[in-house]
Amino acid sequence: MTLLVTGAAGFIGAYVCRALRAQGQAVVGLDNYNDYYDPQLKRDRVAALCPDVDIRAIDLGDRDGLAALFDEVRPERVIHLAAQAGVRYSLTHPHAYVDSNLAGFVNLLELCRHRDVRHLVYASSSSVYGDSATPPFSEDQRIDQPRSLYAATKAANELMAHTYAHLYGLHATGLRFFTVYGPWGRPDMAPLLFSRAVLAGRPIEVFNHGKMRRDFTYIDDIVAGVLGALAHPSEQDPPHRVFNLGNHTPVELERFIAVIEEAAGRNAEKVYKPMQPGDMIETMADTRRAQAAFGFEPSTAIELGLPRVVDWCRGYFGERA
Template sequence: MDTNSNKNLKVLITGAAGFIGYHLSTLLIGKEYQVIGIDNMNDYYDVALKEGRLALLKKHENFSFYKIDLKDKEAIDDLFNSHKFDYVINLAAQAGVRYSITNPYAYVDSNLIGFVNILEACRNNPVKHLLYASSSSVYGGNKEAPFSTNHNVDHPVSLYAATKKSNELLAHAYSELYKIPTTGLRFFTVYGPWGRPDMAYFLFTDAILSGQPIKVFNHGKMERDFTYVDDIVEGIYKLIPLAPRGKPDYDETKDDLSSSFAPYKIYNIGNNQPVQLEKFISVIEDKLGKKAEKIYMKMQTGDVLRTYADVSDLERDINFKPSTSIESGLGKFVDWYKDFYKI
């Protein structure tokens, strides 16, 4: 993509102070887009981490930031009215599977009401393409692997997953009713520098360095399609100009369930190489030069045994090929962690 043609293009990134939002904003700033970021800066995890990411973004002339909550419809409408965005990338959401069990309304506010506010704003201020975060959690207890966008996803095992599936349904309705091109991205266990402290690799690193035991759920027998954040945001970047057009002769008995008669598309975006939790922990131990004290526990409510992405359509459409090994990615995370926390 020619960066010279990006200078007059405005991109809204919601959740810009979040983990993926920060990395995507950084990439698009470098590609000379005009990036407008919003975030509510909530305290679900350490706000200092969000402020640290934001401080780096604010150094760039082609980035501007507004502290806005997605559920504040008036603020969202005002922002869209004043900026006239070319593209919108909705990454803001209440994250976390386990937290959804104890705090369900946080997910309703952000992931449902907030997303409808974005859809309504795109309806009233048409954009070239709305991309939004879905999640591999929509696959719930699916046994067939790798997970394909052609598989049924009507059996979520957490409220978080149910809200993400709802986002896909809402997007489809708006794509059909108002011809808003939408692309949903089912992320598979994203990790890397500036990551979320509630994620396993962050918790493990924290605990091992402070001499605390780590909790290893399902006795380490779970598998995750760990995907390095740079690979994820490169994929999103390549999808921005690829707005779905819809297929007038779409037939659900023959055609891919991830597309539609509406301008709508769903992609898996993952590493396509699941890693067992025990292996993942051993790589962290190697990078830290310190062994973990492990407490083996049963599977937690809302968790799934395995995630594994079929990314064949992403390979076909944008030549998506994750290139970061688990050893390299975790090495970069550990280096960042030691630098950020002055260890």
């Protein structure tokens, strides 16, 4: 069975491709290699993690290109990780989120429907919880008060997938990722931003004066959750489910920085700032549903995961850190 992975050159996508190939799966990927961050990092990531995966340069907005790929590859399962990411970027580039996360997602749903895809696993986000949920966030809590356009598009994806499951019987599984980090991670996220800055002796911006807690989830645990969800499509009516994938152990931001300082061997120069628009003060995943459905059990603490990020930054960026 051929598997299609969208966003295959992205952080989570490349690791997922590597894990699927290790299982002996036939994998084809797609990615548009956009410049939200340096495309060279994406190419280097692919070369390091999944060099044997055929990744096509296709944008989700290219309906004809997507259709041709589906007709050629005939995927029976799809892992959809391509999206315009980032909370803060959505404040200044809203149309990128509409084009990729809404229009692009409809294009993918239509192809999954018409090409008889057996199971669609797609990325949602912990950001969907917004102002209406209280920690620990459970999948049964409301998600109708998002704090950013990015979060709104991800909540919309869940509604759209549910609709296609209801109308057309498409088996779909949404995964709400909680602050995923690790080597080869996204350079716009705190784990890499802080690690690179501390290594280089640059100041770091600490928002909400450090009074924030995040459910940081290591990439290996996330990949295990993605593969677990893929292997267990819903049999309920309609066949659509949503799962939290997080470490279910929120970490104080100051503790997070301290672990990076220890791994880097130098103190951080902190610049305290007020809360950024769109950000959430605390995230914490209730993962009992994923544990019951496919045995999801994250095990990587930041004391183990963050030093790996710092070491990778030191090796990859060197003096450019």
